[in-house]
């Protein structure tokens with residue numbers, strides 16, 4: 001209806017953009033809707049889209065139906081009659097700014113061109129992960145709880161996109177908020193979110209490192225006959241200190257001087273076997289380690 005009415009009203013050239021401000025998430029695709037009209041007697045020869053980055057009205061154009069050099073990210077999804085809609089795939093920050101549609105046509109054996117004046121403005125927003133923690137500083141301890149919220153600046157009030165959550169690039173959950181309750185060191189990792197509809201919209205990484213004040217080094221062996229004695233050693237400069245006789249070496253509370261290199265020895269009546277060295281790094285962050293000899 002609108003289209004018909006417009007074409008009657010504007011028997012002259014005209015370009016219309018129903019949306020003047022468009023916001024898109026980096027990595028997603030976006031459509032700039034557009035309608036155009038040219039004199040009844042005219043025949044459209046070419047369609048072009050300009051961006052303010054290059055000279056918006058005179059080109060070079062980011063899309064030109066007469067040229068084959070446009071990036072494949074730019075797709076003309078309109079036609080040669082009234083629809084000049086334009087799709088941008090894998091939106092980048094550089095795509096921000098003003099756009100304008102231009103067309104050339106032949107009318108009564110004369111070539112002419114027309115560019116719509118004020119084009120729509122595209123804003124590009126990257127997804128962000130916001131972390132909220134009820135108390136304390138940003139040091140994570142076992143038992144702490146945090147919420148990770150995926151923020152899409154393009155979402156208006158009350159509107160929320162559908163999100164997916166990833167931990168170390170593996171999908172873990174969906175929804176706007178990832179609740180990490182009663183965390184343990186296994187919750188440590190790199191968290192990101194993305195739009196459900198476009199997996200290329202991945203946010204920046206939010207690293208979570210849960211400190212654990214309780215680690216266990218486990219010496220295991222498949223020896224046959226089974227192991228009779230386990231011994232744990234710690235390297236201390238050039239010396240080797242015997243520090244335990246169980247298969248498992250527990251650290252209830254890690255102290256700075258616990259940092260260093262460890263190995264274990266497993267023995268049965270046929271002999272002994274030594275594990276490789278494992279390094280315990282004291283950075284306020286620990287992981288549980290499994291040692292196999």
Ligand SMILES: *[C@@H]1O[C@H](CO)[C@@H](O)[C@H](O)[C@H]1NC(C)=O
Pocket residue numbers: 068069
């Ligand atoms: C573009 O078109 C020209 C002439 O039609 C041709 O020589 C050239 O190989 C084309 N380039 C690409 C990338 O298709």
Ligand SMILES: *[C@@H]1O[C@H](CO)[C@@H](O)[C@H](O)[C@H]1NC(C)=O
Pocket residue numbers: 003033034035077078083084085
């Ligand atoms: C133009 O074409 C696009 C893609 O097919 C479509 O989504 C849009 O609704 C059309 N616009 C008009 C005004 O017909």
Ligand SMILES: *[C@@H]1O[C@H](CO)[C@@H](O)[C@H](O)[C@H]1NC(C)=O
Pocket residue numbers: 136137138139
């Ligand atoms: C965080 O708070 C704890 C005590 O609540 C303190 O020991 C630690 O040094 C603080 N860490 C930082 C990075 O401020």
Ligand SMILES: *[C@@H]1O[C@H](CO)[C@@H](O)[C@H](O)[C@H]1NC(C)=O
Pocket residue numbers: 132133134145146147179
């Ligand atoms: C996480 O969100 C829930 C629900 O909104 C809220 O009850 C809880 O207090 C939040 N936790 C943190 C750590 O912000």
Ligand SMILES: *[C@@H]1O[C@H](CO)[C@@H](O)[C@H](O)[C@H]1NC(C)=O
Pocket residue numbers: 143182184
């Ligand atoms: C928190 O997790 C630990 C072990 O993962 C468990 O023993 C404890 O009961 C949990 N606490 C709550 C409040 O769920």
Ligand SMILES: *[C@@H]1O[C@H](CO)[C@@H](O)[C@H](O)[C@H]1NC(C)=O
Pocket residue numbers: 168189190205207
């Ligand atoms: C998390 O990201 C950091 C920095 O990119 C990387 O060094 C680390 O290996 C990552 N951790 C995991 C578990 O993927």
Ligand SMILES: *[C@@H]1O[C@H](CO)[C@@H](O)[C@H](O)[C@H]1NC(C)=O
Pocket residue numbers: 199200
């Ligand atoms: C993203 O989607 C494409 C196509 O649907 C798929 O081939 C690709 O494996 C997906 N990538 C991830 C990281 O999920």
Ligand SMILES: *[C@@H]1O[C@H](CO)[C@@H](O)[C@H](O)[C@H]1NC(C)=O
Pocket residue numbers: 142213214252
């Ligand atoms: C530490 O280890 C002891 C013994 O294995 C266990 O009872 C305790 O719950 C552990 N604490 C944490 C925070 O994991």
